[in-house]
Amino acid sequence: MTKINKIALLLLVLTICCCICCKSSNEVFAIEDDVEFENFEFETAKIREHGKLKVELSLSWSTEKEIIITAITSKIADIEQIFSNIEYYHQVDNENDKHKHYYQINYTIENWQTGTLELEISYINVDNYEKNDKKFYIPAGRWLKEEVNWTISIFFALLTTACVGIGTLIVIESNKKSYDDSNIDE
Amino acid sequence: MKQKKKLPIKSLVTNYFVMTLTIFAIITIIFASISEYIYQDISFGKNLIIFAIISSVASLFLLGFLQINKISIVVQVIVIYLFLSAIILITGYLLYFYDLIYNVKLFIATIMFLVIGLVIIVLISVLRVKISNASLNKYLKNFKERDR
Numbered sequence: 235m236t237k238i239n240k241i242a243l244l245l246l247v248l249t250i251c252c253c254i255c256c257k258s259s260n261e262v263f264a265i266e267d268d269v270e271f272e273n274f275e276f277e278t279a280k281i282r283e284h285g286k287l288k289v290e291l292s293l294s295w296s297t298e299k300e301i302i303i304t305a306i307t308s309k310i311a312d313i314e315q316i317f318s319n320i321e322y323y324h325q326v327d328n329e330n331d332k333h334k335h336y337y338q339i340n341y342t343i344e345n346w347q348t349g350t351l352e353l354e355i356s357y358i359n360v361d362n363y364e365k366n367d368k369k370f371y372i373p374a375g376r377w378l379k380e381e382v383n384w385t386i387s388i389f390f391a392l393l394t395t396a397c398v399g400i401g402t403l404i405v406i407e408s409n410k411k412s413y414d415d416s417n418i419d420e
Numbered sequence: 421m422k423q424k425k426k427l428p429i430k431s432l433v434t435n436y437f438v439m440t441l442t443i444f445a446i447i448t449i450i451f452a453s454i455s456e457y458i459y460q461d462i463s464f465g466k467n468l469i470i471f472a473i474i475s476s477v478a479s480l481f482l483l484g485f486l487q488i489n490k491i492s493i494v495v496q497v498i499v500i501y502l503f504l505s506a507i508i509l510i511t512g513y514l515l516y517f518y519d520l521i522y523n524v525k526l527f528i529a530t531i532m533f534l535v536i537g538l539v540i541i542v543l544i545s546v547l548r549v550k551i552s553n554a555s556l557n558k559y560l561k562n563f564k565e566r567d568r
């Protein structure tokens with residue numbers, strides 16, 4: 235075999251090896267197929283149902299590739315909540331010959347008073363049916379905490395006591411006045 | 421005779437409305453401030469109907485109780501104060517204003533201060549009765565001495 239033929243054969247073997255490595259390595263494919271969530275935004279709203287605190291999250295983002303959202307997993311201090319069969323809003327826009335996919339999900343979380351919320355969105359890329367997950371971290375704000383300290387509790391307790399005391403005096407005085415009025419006429 | 425019958429009914433009705441409005445006002449002030457500041461709950465308005473019903477029913481009970489003439493003023497004060505406190509605590513518990521899971525401090529502080537308030541209001545009532553009795557006795561004494 236001539237030198238050139240040997241070099242050509244070596245290059246061919248190296249090329250084949252590279253192709254095999256690329257095909258079998260999941261990490262490389264995941265990075266290529268991982269869909270970027272652009273303009274990711276979230277809004278929070280606190281609601282109370284029968285005394286239970288719930289936080290409504292409204293998530294929105296856009297992607298260049300179409301995806302199917304399969305599940306949302308939320309984790310607060312090792313307590314996990316998984317939701318599948320999620321209803322979400324999907325809209326496609328054509329901008330400059332590019333497809334832009336817009337997604338919006340409304341998601342409710344229970345018992346979130348403190349701690350950072352870890353949100354994992356599981357989705358399938360429609361092009362190659364590859365499953366992937368995207369993680370987001372949403373910190374808890376002061377607005378979530380409902381437990382008040384002793385100073386505030388004492389303030390509201392004083393307000394309650396003052397209102398009850400004044401109410402008692404008003405009731406007694408009005409009853410006394412009506413008794414006096416009826417006695418005067420007799 | 422007819423005029424005498426009308427007046428008690430009129431005074432009863434007036435008394436009833438005064439009591440209903442008073443109870444409604446104190447419940448609304450307490451729970452509106454707790455709802456707004458602690459829970460940031462903007463759906464408080466739907467509870468106003470419940471407060472109005474509670475106020476009306478509570479006023480009926482109080483009106484019936486106050487028609488009993490042989491109860492001293494101190495006992496009346498104690499009973500009315502405890503009755504109003506019970507209404508506030510039960511309403512707050514049933515409508516989840518006093519949350520015993522996440523916000524126990526508010527509930528405990530409220531009970532403690534209501535007890536302190538009861539002691540203060542009883543002392544004030546006893547003092548008022550004593551002062552009133554003392555001035556009445558002084559007046560009677562002067563009246564007797566004037567006759568002599």
